[in-house]
Amino acid sequence: MAKTAKVRRKDLIQPDQFISTTDILIAYCSKHKTKMISIVISLITLVFSGLWIKYNQNKKSLGMESLYFKVEQAKSAKESNSKDKIKQIRLLLDKISEGPQKQRALLVLADEYFNEASYDKAIDFYQNVLNGSRLSLHHHLANMGIAYSLEGKKDFKKAINAYKTTIQYSNEYPLFDIYVGLARCYELNNEKNEALLTLREMQNKFPSHSKIDVIKSKIKALGG
Numbered sequence: 001m002a003k004t005a006k007v008r009r010k011d012l013i014q015p016d017q018f019i020s021t022t023d024i025l026i027a028y029c030s031k032h033k034t035k036m037i038s039i040v041i042s043l044i045t046l047v048f049s050g051l052w053i054k055y056n057q058n059k060k061s062l063g064m065e066s067l068y069f070k071v072e073q074a075k076s077a078k079e080s081n082s083k084d085k086i087k088q089i090r091l092l093l094d095k096i097s098e099g100p101q102k103q104r105a106l107l108v109l110a111d112e113y114f115n116e117a118s119y120d121k122a123i124d125f126y127q128n129v130l131n132g133s134r135l136s137l138h139h140h141l142a143n144m145g146i147a148y149s150l151e152g153k154k155d156f157k158k159a160i161n162a163y164k165t166t167i168q169y170s171n172e173y174p175l176f177d178i179y180v181g182l183a184r185c186y187e188l189n190n191e192k193n194e195a196l197l198t199l200r201e202m203q204n205k206f207p208s209h210s211k212i213d214v215i216k217s218k219i220k221a222l223g224g
Contacts, residue, residue: 018137040216050137068104071089071105072108089108090109093106098132100138101131103135106125107138109125110125111145113125122145126145127146160185163179163182164182176206176211186198195222199219
């Protein structure tokens with residue numbers, strides 16, 4: 001009786017004794033050729049669709065940046081008066097889609113209304129930025145604009161609250177000028193003690209600021 005050949009473990013894993021994973025895949029693809037072709041086409045279509053969407057998004061973003069650049073040009077036009085600048089900026093603003101470029105353009109427009117002393121309109125557009133933007137820098141600039149506009153209207157009580165809001169939510173930005181505005185509004189609102197407290201706080205908070213001597217002089221002038 002012939003001996004049964006002993007099969008060792010190392011012999012079982014040799015490529016020539018078992019069908020490899022590659023062979024299985026090739027066999028499956030051959031059997032389901034139509035299905036596999038459909039899957040490949042779908043994947044290729046998906047990839048190219050994603051690339052096309054990304055391309056269009058980048059193209060749109062560049063277009064919005066180009067329009068915002070024109071807003072900056074309109075603002076800087078030396079030959080135009082404030083009313084002409086506002087008219088041009090508003091025309092450009094209508095062409096800019098919602099996004100960071102539109103929020104920046106709204107800030108520019110609000111600033112122009114402020115420069116024209118149209119404080120209520122300026123406040124409206126600053127408020128639009130607060131409502132429409134998620135960027136903290138936009139919020140900081142809009143809050144500053146509202147505070148300056150309220151001060152321009154001589155509504156010092158509301159301006160004080162607006163300056164406080166700016167300080168409260170904008171600790172990562174330089175705030176020296178905001179504190180100056182706050183102290184100024186306290187003084188104009190006949191709140192001398194609050195003005196002095198604010199100025200002394202500035203002494204401690206900004207000891208190395210280039211204008212700190214002006215603050216020290218103001219403290220002395222108020223009898224502090």
